Amino acid sequence: MKRRASRLVAAAAFAWLGYVLLHTALSGRWWPMLLADLAPPLLLALAPLVLAAPAVPAALAGPGPRRRPRRWLPVVACAVAFALGAGQSGLDLGGWGRGPGRVPPDAVHIVAWNALYWHQDDDPDAFYAYLRSFDADVYLIQEYLNWRADSDTPLPVDDTARLRREFPGYRIITAGELLTLSRLPVAGSRALTDPPGYDSAPPGTDFPAFWRAKTLRTDVRTGGGIIALYNTHIPVQLDTSDGVFTPAFLKGVRRQSLRRTAAWTSLTGDLLCTAVPRLVAGDLNTTPAMGELDRLDDLLVRARPTDGGVYPVSWDARRLPLWQLDFTFHDPGVRLHRYRFRDSPGLSDHSAQEFWITTEGNPRT
Template structure:
């Protein structure tokens, strides 16, 4: 008897229809090109609107690194998929515009400046996060004293937080939350936008004075140091509420008043100047435009390619909110952010500078 042989049909591999794959590829290309165009428009609008339109305070909250990472990914995708010259030019333009706002410090790649003849100062600027309220007071003061600065520019100083024996040999000048300590002779004190009215409460001064100028002298040279703490951008309320936008406009107006008064005073000041503190302003925000264009960022004396100062509690700090700027007569020899040992959410700025002798 002849055996019956049965054959089972073999399954053929599924082949994706080429037109389907082509449609998927075209859709991917459209997405990348659209993302490149959208990012270029957004980055350009940020340059134009930030610091000029109150509602743009919200996009300004983005971590500055986003302005480098997103266009870099779009550019890489455009190049890998060989989308053509025009889309690549758009992607590269987005990288150039966005990357310029990302907060990188190209000066870190250059050789450090050499010694300069003149009068040397060591300055510390630090948002102390409500003084020693959550810290061991003795450890807090020991940390500050160990900096051994000629001038301390301290923000969020608590009312009656300082005692005469805490910093022997230093003069203490305070206006609300701003405390300037100096062991150098004081020539002049200016509160900005204006000196508080007599009898003002500590809280009133806190709200009104956000920049404190103190002129100090050493070796026959005078240096104007500005202690700055700009108002924050917004309250933590729901963006779905009308109060969110009302507060946003009020805070933008307050920041504008404070920045304008500071800029006007610096513009009229003929002394060498150092402007330092917590600006509550990141590299993507246009509020710093005048200071950055008219003065020199102290990061020129830093070895960090991406200087960032907030939040110090996190493993990686993404924002630089603390700045220092100097005029032409001042050379920054060294600039660094110092770990505050969990005593503040802001890193401490340590600045070593030289005021060059007038010719």
């Protein structure tokens, strides 16, 4: 019985190592991996540790020195899988010793938040009270829209009148489902839409801007000069409008992959052409395990929460918070003095990102 259990553990260790190797090589490069990437990234660190727990005693219990080296192979497989997976798991061991820094008085206070259909099913007064409680200089909001459940389609909203009452003195900028509020002077703004040759909008949609514009760039003037703020919402991995257990499901995953690629292409293309300091924040619908984040890691610095633990999460704030889908990236010369996730009490399934920044020296280096 013990021998059979050891073989099962060994098979599981080798199978997991194979999965990690495939994931490392293909995530962000092959669209079917979007399905595997739905799992909590913490599994990439926990699974090999769980498998190593029975694998080590089994190796030590070998009958003799000739067979013992082979019995250690499952342990080696677990160690390699952990070494490859830990960096993709979302674990931030530096979070133990990292604490909130001093925020200088001239720092720019920014909040980025997926508002989950803009108080469609919530009390508007409580919703606005939550937004106002931050008293931020800039708000980068995603899902400034409603959603029709019967047809599974987006609906535009126009809450401009109340926004002006609730946020006097702020500039209101919208593009599709994206909303940016700024009480800092705005030097310019524009939506980043689908790249040439591709159209994300389905035929007959009443809200094409929702599909085509997934980043709203706003250049604001700060004490350190102009900074380009990218309010970004990468499309979700799955399209379940045709059901899950249907032949159309995989076609929907492929379609969403193309939409995600279009959104990433528009964003990174603009980042490469921008001469001023850059900061990207929003709901990227991407976990630390997904290779798509390499697109931003190659260009910018990934922000690390100063007030979080060793496993930062932002979703699902209402049910089981096991994923970080919301991120902030910035140029090296943009300094984040404090960065944290704030609970959104029942108003959204996403926690809000809140941070304070200044620019110093050459903001791009």
